[in-house]
Amino acid sequence: MLTVTTIQSSLHWENPAANLAMFQEKIDSIHKHSHIILLPEMFNTGFTTQSTHLAETMDGETVTWMKTMAIKKKSILSGSVMIKEGGKVFNRLIWMLPNGEYYTYDKRHLFSYADEDEQFTPGNKRLIASVNGWRLNLQICYDLRFPVWARQTYGVHPEYDILVYVANWPDKRKHAWKSLLIARAIENQCYVIGVNRVGTDGEGHEFGGHSMVVDPLGEVVYHKADKEDIHTVTLDKADLNHIRNRFPFLQDADNFTMRH
Numbered sequence: 311m312l313t314v315t316t317i318q319s320s321l322h323w324e325n326p327a328a329n330l331a332m333f334q335e336k337i338d339s340i341h342k343h344s345h346i347i348l349l350p351e352m353f354n355t356g357f358t359t360q361s362t363h364l365a366e367t368m369d370g371e372t373v374t375w376m377k378t379m380a381i382k383k384k385s386i387l388s389g390s391v392m393i394k395e396g397g398k399v400f401n402r403l404i405w406m407l408p409n410g411e412y413y414t415y416d417k418r419h420l421f422s423y424a425d426e427d428e429q430f431t432p433g434n435k436r437l438i439a440s441v442n443g444w445r446l447n448l449q450i451c452y453d454l455r456f457p458v459w460a461r462q463t464y465g466v467h468p469e470y471d472i473l474v475y476v477a478n479w480p481d482k483r484k485h486a487w488k489s490l491l492i493a494r495a496i497e498n499q500c501y502v503i504g505v506n507r508v509g510t511d512g513e514g515h516e517f518g519g520h521s522m523v524v525d526p527l528g529e530v531v532y533h534k535a536d537k538e539d540i541h542t543v544t545l546d547k548a549d550l551n552h553i554r555n556r557f558p559f560l561q562d563a564d565n566f567t568m569r570h
Contacts, residue, residue: 311441311442311545311546311547312345312346312441312442312443312444312544312547313342313343313344313345313346313542313543313545314345314346314347314348314349314474314503314523314533314542314543314544314545315340315342315344315346315348315385315505315540315541315542316343316348316521316523316539316540316541316543316544317333317336317337317347317348317349317350317503317505317506317539317540318350318506318507318508318519318521318537318538318539318540318541319332319333319336319349319350319353319507319508319509319528319535319538320507320508320509320517320538321350321352321353321355321356321478321507321509321511322356323355323356323358323511323512324355324356324358324361324364324512325355326354326355326364326366326371326372326486327371328374328487329353329354329355329470330354330371330372331468333349333353333532334375334379335361336540337383337387339377339390339540340383340540340542342542343384343385344383344385345386345441345442346357346385346386346387346388346441346446347383347384347385347387347388348388348389348474348476348505349387349388349389349476349505350389350390350435350476350477350478350505350506350507351389351390351401351450351451351476351477351478351507352390352391352392352393352401352478353389353390353476353507354391355387355392356434356478356507356511356512357367357424357451357478357511357560358392358511358513359421359424359425359426359430359433360425360429361431362392362399362429362430363370364392365393365394365482366391366393366394366529367393367394367395367528368395369391369495372407373391373393373404374393376389376404376412377406377410377412377424378510379406380406380408380410380499381408381409381410381431382482383408384408385408386405386406386407386408386439386474387404387406388403388405388406388448388474389403389404389476389505390402390403390404390417390450390476391404393414393429396433398430398437399429399430399431400416400430400431400433401416401417401420401426401430401450402414402416402417402433403415403416403417403437403448403449403450403476404449404526405437405439411435413439414437415433415435415436415437415448415449416431416432416433416434416435417430417433417448417449417450417451417453418432418433418434418449418450418453418456418459419432419452419453419455419456419459420432420452421451421452425569426452426544427447432516436448436449436459438469438470438511443547444471444472444545445459445469445471445472445548445569446468446470446471446472446473446474447469447470447472447473447474447500448474449473449474449541450475450476450477451475451476451477451478451479453475453490453492454475454477454487454490454494454504454561455486457493457494457497460473460494460498460567461498461551462495462497462498462499462500462560464560464561468499468500468554468560470498470500471500471501471547472500472502472503472545473494473495473500473502473503473551474477474502474503474504474505475491475502475503475504475505476505477505477506477512478506478507478517479504479506479517479520480516480517481517481518482516484520484535487504487506488500488520488522488533490524491504491524492524492528492530493528494524495524495525495526495527495528496526496527496528497525498526499511499553499554499557499559500526500550501523501524501525501526501531501545501550502522502523502524503522503523503524504520504521504522504523504524506518506519506520506521507519507524507538508536508538509523513538517560518535518536519534519535519536519537519538519539520534520535521533521534521539521541525549525550525553526550526553526554527553531543
């Protein structure tokens with residue numbers, strides 16, 4: 311079994327202190343233990359490409375806060391933040407473990423439509439984490455539009471069991487968000503968890519949420535539109551294995567090598 315809590319929330323525009331205080335209150339309200347707690351993309355600032363002065367270091371306030379909260383809740387805490395490192399800025403997903411250790415994934419596909427590619431440096435390595443017998447492929451927002459980056463490789467066993475997207479996906483493109491989450495689940499025979507935000511940002515963009523959990527057959531297990539929501543779901547590995555054994559589609563997939 312794997313228990314995951316998603317937090318769909320509005321965000322305080324470019325105000326890390328206010329966002330950390332808000333999320334601390336929300337996380338403290340979770341009484342059932344979760345293996346993983348997921349926050350949206352750039353959860354401490356909102357999605358901003360022109361305010362890279364707000365980028366922090368890996369020993370800055372936000373990562374330190376994540377460590378404190380993960381240890382306190384005895385849960386993995388994850389979301390993305392702006393990180394400056396080596397003279398570059400990354401949209402970085404932090405995978406903070408309950409013992410204070412962490413792993414990172416830098417967003418591969420930068421949103422050129424909003425000039426993210428001009429201010430940030432893309433990553434070139436996927437992060438697949440292991441939790442309680444499950445493997446999770448961790449990605450960020452715009453990555454969702456690029457199926458090759460998420461494509462399941464199949465040897466004796468599939469490469470991963472859950473595909474996670476943390477996002478600031480605008481409401482006017484919600485059809486694409488919902489459709490692609492379902493598509494990624496079907497084509498990769500995995501669970502997909504998408505965590506989005508709600509509300510309006512400082513540039514007037516509206517976000518409708520639509521955080522979702524989708525099963526390997528493409529059936530929607532959880533979906534919440536428009537409102538803030540804290541939702542906990544427990545996934546059963548036996549259900550996943552049953553689907554993969556009954557419909558062994560992955561063994562017929564194309565073999566390919568991905569160049570980064």
